[in-house]
Amino acid sequence: AQTVTQSQPEMSVQEAETVTLSCTYDTSESDYYLFWYKQPPSRQMILVIRQEAYKQQNATENRFSVNFQKAAKSFSLKISDSQLGDAAMYFCAYRSAWLSRVYFGTGTSLTVIP
């Protein structure tokens, strides 16, 4: 079974600075999708960004970008110009291109310091 590992249970960043959240995964598949979800205190699960494994170009959504290293099975999230509203739990997730299950990491709690 696939596993997703987030090795940083907690991270903090100064407002306006940049922070990188780490995620690694284990798979034998070549075609899959990776996601980062944000869960603020409101408990909602919000999609931040996604990456298709067959695309070499790293995905970017405004202040959020990823560093996708397929050979290393690494999928880190970079948040630039951090804002107070970025404070949340962040989950990394893996999904096979052919199967319905999604595997989540244990999450990283991000604190933004004013």
Added chain:
Amino acid sequence: NAGVTQTPKFRVLKTGQSMTLLCAQDMNHEYMYWYRQDPGMGLRLIHYSVGEGTTAKGEVPDGYNVSRLKKQNFLLGLESAAPSQTSVYFCASSYLGKQPQHFGDGTRLSIL
């Protein structure tokens, strides 16, 4: 657009009681999922469904049952609630492939 709707949002049960959580989606998604979220453990898959009339076990299925009689609804049942089932439960739905899962707002369930 309602998206994914979970009812109820909060519930307190006594040990041994039974209840059903309802998940409804209006996006015509084939796949639906039930997760539980516990501190430090992320989201763990309880059961899932790949279509109307089908269900499958996830990582932590014991103590739960599910049904998908209609495409838009996915029910999670606790036959005899135990304190270990105290958790936040999330329902999600999706298409296959690169489309992300859409989540409900969660149900906080406490078993005393």
